Amino acid sequence: MAAFGRRNVLLALLAAAMVLPAVANVYHLFIANLIVVYVLLAIGLNILVGYAGQLAFANAAMFGIGAYATGLLQVRLGWSFWLAFPGGALLAALVGLALALPALRLSGLYLALSTLAFAQATQWVFLHWESLTFGAGGFKTPALSFAPLPIDKPHGLYYLSLALLVALFLFAQNLVASRVGRAFVAVRDGEVAAQSLGIDLLRYKALAFGISGFYAGIAGGLYSAMLNFVAPEGFDLFQMVLQKAMIVVGGLGSITGSLLGAGLVIILLEALRAFKGLQEIVFGALLVAFVLGMRGGLVSLLKRHLRGWEEPLRLAQPAPPLVRARPLEVPAGGREQ
Amino acid sequence: MLFNYLLMSGVTTGALYGLVALGFVVVNKATGVINFAQGEFFMFAGFIAWMSHVQFGIGYFASFALAVAFGFLLGCLTDRIAFRPIAKSDVVSLVLATVGVAFVLKGLARTIWGGKADYLAFPPITSPDPIMLGNIMVIPQQLAVLGGTVVILLLFTAFFRLTRAGKMMQATADNARAAALVGIRIDRVYTLAFGIGAAIAAAAAVLTAPLTLLYPDIGFAFFLKGFAAAVLGGLSSLPGAVLGGLIVGIAESMAGGYIHSSVMELSPFLVIMAVLVLRPSGLLGRRQPRRV
Amino acid sequence: MSPVVLSLEDLHFSFGGLKVLDGVRMQVRRGEIRGLIGPNGAGKTTLLNIICGIHRPQQGDVRLNGVSIVGRKPSAIARLGLGRTFQSSQLFQGMTVLENMMVGLHRRTRTGLISAGLDRRRRRSEETEMEAAARAALAFVGLADLAERPATALSFGQQRVIEIARTLISEPALVLLDEPAVGLSANRLTELDILLRRIRQEKGVTLILIEHVIRLVMGVCDQVTVLSSGRAIADGPPAAVRSDRGVIEAYLGKDLGARYQAS
Numbered sequence: 073m074a075a076f077g078r079r080n081v082l083l084a085l086l087a088a089a090m091v092l093p094a095v096a097n098v099y100h101l102f103i104a105n106l107i108v109v110y111v112l113l114a115i116g117l118n119i120l121v122g123y124a125g126q127l128a129f130a131n132a133a134m135f136g137i138g139a140y141a142t143g144l145l146q147v148r149l150g151w152s153f154w155l156a157f158p159g160g161a162l163l164a165a166l167v168g169l170a171l172a173l174p175a176l177r178l179s180g181l182y183l184a185l186s187t188l189a190f191a192q193a194t195q196w197v198f199l200h201w202e203s204l205t206f207g208a209g210g211f212k213t214p215a216l217s218f219a220p221l222p223i224d225k226p227h228g229l230y231y232l233s234l235a236l237l238v239a240l241f242l243f244a245q246n247l248v249a250s251r252v253g254r255a256f257v258a259v260r261d262g263e264v265a266a267q268s269l270g271i272d273l274l275r276y277k278a279l280a281f282g283i284s285g286f287y288a289g290i291a292g293g294l295y296s297a298m299l300n301f302v303a304p305e306g307f308d309l310f311q312m313v314l315q316k317a318m319i320v321v322g323g324l325g326s327i328t329g330s331l332l333g334a335g336l337v338i339i340l341l342e343a344l345r346a347f348k349g350l351q352e353i354v355f356g357a358l359l360v361a362f363v364l365g366m367r368g369g370l371v372s373l374l375k376r377h378l379r380g381w382e383e384p385l386r387l388a389q390p391a392p393p394l395v396r397a398r399p400l401e402v403p404a405g406g407r408e409q
Numbered sequence: 410m411l412f413n414y415l416l417m418s419g420v421t422t423g424a425l426y427g428l429v430a431l432g433f434v435v436v437n438k439a440t441g442v443i444n445f446a447q448g449e450f451f452m453f454a455g456f457i458a459w460m461s462h463v464q465f466g467i468g469y470f471a472s473f474a475l476a477v478a479f480g481f482l483l484g485c486l487t488d489r490i491a492f493r494p495i496a497k498s499d500v501v502s503l504v505l506a507t508v509g510v511a512f513v514l515k516g517l518a519r520t521i522w523g524g525k526a527d528y529l530a531f532p533p534i535t536s537p538d539p540i541m542l543g544n545i546m547v548i549p550q551q552l553a554v555l556g557g558t559v560v561i562l563l564l565f566t567a568f569f570r571l572t573r574a575g576k577m578m579q580a581t582a583d584n585a586r587a588a589a590l591v592g593i594r595i596d597r598v599y600t601l602a603f604g605i606g607a608a609i610a611a612a613a614a615v616l617t618a619p620l621t622l623l624y625p626d627i628g629f630a631f632f633l634k635g636f637a638a639a640v641l642g643g644l645s646s647l648p649g650a651v652l653g654g655l656i657v658g659i660a661e662s663m664a665g666g667y668i669h670s671s672v673m674e675l676s677p678f679l680v681i682m683a684v685l686v687l688r689p690s691g692l693l694g695r696r697q698p699r700r701v
Numbered sequence: 702m703s704p705v706v707l708s709l710e711d712l713h714f715s716f717g718g719l720k721v722l723d724g725v726r727m728q729v730r731r732g733e734i735r736g737l738i739g740p741n742g743a744g745k746t747t748l749l750n751i752i753c754g755i756h757r758p759q760q761g762d763v764r765l766n767g768v769s770i771v772g773r774k775p776s777a778i779a780r781l782g783l784g785r786t787f788q789s790s791q792l793f794q795g796m797t798v799l800e801n802m803m804v805g806l807h808r809r810t811r812t813g814l815i816s817a818g819l820d821r822r823r824r825r826s827e828e829t830e831m832e833a834a835a836r837a838a839l840a841f842v843g844l845a846d847l848a849e850r851p852a853t854a855l856s857f858g859q860q861r862v863i864e865i866a867r868t869l870i871s872e873p874a875l876v877l878l879d880e881p882a883v884g885l886s887a888n889r890l891t892e893l894d895i896l897l898r899r900i901r902q903e904k905g906v907t908l909i910l911i912e913h914v915i916r917l918v919m920g921v922c923d924q925v926t927v928l929s930s931g932r933a934i935a936d937g938p939p940a941a942v943r944s945d946r947g948v949i950e951a952y953l954g955k956d957l958g959a960r961y962q963a964s
Contacts, residue, residue: 121501125501127500127501127504174682174685174686177685177689178685178689180500181442181443181500181504182640182685182689184443184500184504185443185636185640185681186681186682186685188633189633189637189677189678189681189682190678190682192633192674192677192678193675193678193679196671196674196675196678199671200671242820243818243819244818246817246818246819246820246824247814247817247818250812250816250817250818250824250828251803251807251810251812251817251824251827251828251831252812252813252814252817253817254796254800254803254804254807255804255807257793257795257796257800258793258804258807260795261793261794261795261796262791262792262793264755264775264787264791265787265791265792265793266776266793266804267774267775267776267779268753268775268779268783268784268785268787268791268868269779269784269804269805269807269808269867269868269871270776270779270780270807270808270871271776271804271807272774272776272777273776279814283814309629310512313508313509313512316505316508317509320505324501325795347520348516348519348523349515349516349517349518349519349520349523349625350516350520351516352512352513352515352516352519353512353513353516353517353520354516355509355512356508356509356510356511356512356513356514356515356516357509357513358509359505359506359508359509359512360490360491360506360509360510360513361509363495363502363505363506363509364491364494364495364506367502
């Protein structure tokens with residue numbers, strides 16, 4: 073195994089992450105936890121956009137649904153966090169599954185727009201359906217305790233997040249190297265051929281949407297616990313662009329890339345915290361720069377210069393003919409999936 | 410009375426949505442992509458006009474021209490930077506590139522003008538007192554908006570029908586490869602399309618500015634509504650864009666007046682979903698069969 | 702007489718106001734290589750699209766091994782044992798050749814979400830088997846050394862062959878080939894001819910071949926169906942079809958056709 077190969081680097085990062093609380097202050101711990109949350113988001117989004125090729129903009133909304141569901145199940149129904157958390161994640165996954173239905177009939181740009189509109193509608197619900205979501209001001213969630221374990225909330229939550237991240241990271245790695253992962257890429261690179269090989273489009277699109285929804289839901293639940301507070305701001309369009317930037321910067325179609333991208337973006341974000349305008353400029357520019365210049369993301373740089381970073385299923389090369397915006401995948405008079 | 414007022418208001422905002430939508434359709438017909446920065450072109454041009462008219466005291470019409478010219482340049486620049494290098498790429502890249510541009514513009518606006526309080530007021534150009542047109546109470550600025558929209562549409566149609574550049578654009582929109590084969594410089598056409606699309610958005614912004622407050626996030630709101638209008642009208646149809654805009658504007662106004670003002674923000678989502686479910690080619694668009 | 706693998710009964714299909722198929726009947730037996738020819742616009746590709754489920758006929762039936770498949774989803778029909786190649790290259794660009802081949806085995810394998818994610822033993826053993834089968838299939842077409850190449854780094858001829866291999870690997874009962882010879886040089890054509898015969902012989906797969914390259918059709922097909930203006934106007938062994946008056950007229954028109962026959 074190469075000295076700086078992927079596995080070694082990841083293990084080193086994990087070791088560092090595990091001992092971090094011993095040397096970090098509360099603020100650093102918070103940032104580290106935030107990175108973990110965003111890595112989860114980025115992995116889910118990468119599976120959907122990078123592997124399955126579904127250009128969806130609903131991830132931030134599902135993040136919000138996870139957070140709101142986790143919070144509301146506790147506050148309105150009195151559930152314990154340990155029940156509300158998986159509940160919220162499941163709900164986000166279900167919403168994700170539901171989004172697969174329009175994904176069948178819409179392609180490319182139209183899917184992007186309709187998921188964007190959906191995200192907008194979700195924001196609207198968060199803001200205006202006050203009897204359910206407490207409206208623009210948000211709401212506090214009950215304090216989280218890890219009793220009977222002798223660990224305080226910030227530390228406990230951090231280790232919980234880390235444990236979940238490791239599990240879900242490995243799950244995703246295994247998934248993309250399997251028949252399911254190949255089916256995703258087949259759907260991305262040639263839907264018609266994929267069908268002719270027996271791949272059911274609805275099933276695999278639903279799977280991709282559901283998985284990304286689940287990951288976003290877990291991230292949302294953790295996020296709500298981190299802040300002890302849920303409000304509409306964390307789930308808006310800027311958030312969505314951030315997540316896209318993460319997967320582009322890290323590497324579309326690479327699970328490890330999601331990790332790198334999320335880490336880098338969060339650190340940059342914190343560094344620029346004082347200037348919202350500057351944040352937007354930097355992230356916009358980052359997105360454009362990487363899309364133009366480094367489509368494989370940072371991971372591609374690593375793959376080129378270091379051994380031991382190969383991954384199955386590389387990024388699709390740009391296809392020569394320009395894709396025209398066409399609403400449906402269905403030929404007029406033809407069969408729908 | 411309420412109905413007439415809402416109708417007028419709806420028609421006015423609808424005209425603006427129609428213009429934004431027109432910008433979308435122009436770019437889409439020529440290049441096949443949706444420019445996610447369209448809303449930010451609108452916003453930025455509006456700010457430029459504000460800066461010119463309010464800060465530097467330049468006259469309204471001169472500021473108008475300035476903003477439109479600036480918009481045009483911005484569009485061309487976007488084409489060169491974010492579209493042309495990846496014109497042959499897949500959809501994901503194209504969308505994300507224009508999204509990136511949108512955010513850069515938004516951040517720039519916030520940085521340059523944000524310090525002066527986030528919401529900028531543009532002084533009314535005409536007298537703010539409403540006048541009565543028959544039964545309908547109308548603010549002169551609304552008439553200015555409608556008038557301005559009509560003028561822009563006429564200019565636009567004239568451009569497409571009568572000028573050589575316009576015809577080249579039509580040819581490219583119809584069949585890019587054939588156009589290239591007969592010697593049309595399609596990369597120039599693409600740049601022109603982006604420029605025109607942005608210029609139209611700029612014009613819409615300067616028309617809107619006296620009626621509403623300008624703020625950096627206004628771009629996205631108009632983007633969604635403009636896009637909903639374009640989809641409703643049929644992305645391949647220029648008159649459809651305007652029609653779509655009017656419908657969205659009126660529907661939104663009615664819903665806002667009769668149901669609740671917060672519903673107005675929901676309109677783009679509802680329109681987009683309804684169209685895509687019921688009639689994806691839009692009201693006036695062509696149905697595109699897919700060939701295997 | 703071998704059993705009927707595919708049966709088309711009185712197919713009618715219209716598209717955008719145009720009648721594309723006007724009562725097509727066809728029966729293909731197991732182990733046959735059936736050629737499907739006809740002038741452009743005759744409806745050949747549409748017929749393939751109907752068989753594999755992309756379009757639904759307004760009237761008529763399609764039976765695969767006796768089972769009616771009209772109205773089913775394309776992926777379901779594929780799982781029933783139908784394979785297909787397309788006129789333009791449909792290799793998955795984001796994968797290597799080997800990975801492309803392994804997708805071909807999709808309908809024969811079972812690893813699902815949970816086994817894949819949890820890396821259960823089932824997944825690993827299935828992966829090993831799939832890889833072995835994929836390599837074997839590549840060896841069958843003589844391209845085993847291309848296994849690790851990205852799909853984007855192949856010559857046109859190689860792409861076509863690998864696509865055929867990919868669709869064969871799951872041992873479908875029937876394979877539809879849409880102009881496999883398009884753009885091939887004379888050498889490659891001969892190779893294709895040999896390949897098709899080997900496929901029939903060693904794999905026992907039934908083939909339907911749309912082609913314009915008459916040499917290939919006459920050489921390798923057992924039987925040829927001629928489609929013109931949405932109807933099957935001739936159906937028989939290649940030599941018979943070649944001299945059929947209706948066929949000649951369909952291709953050359955009445956005048957030229959008469960002159961050709963007279964000559």
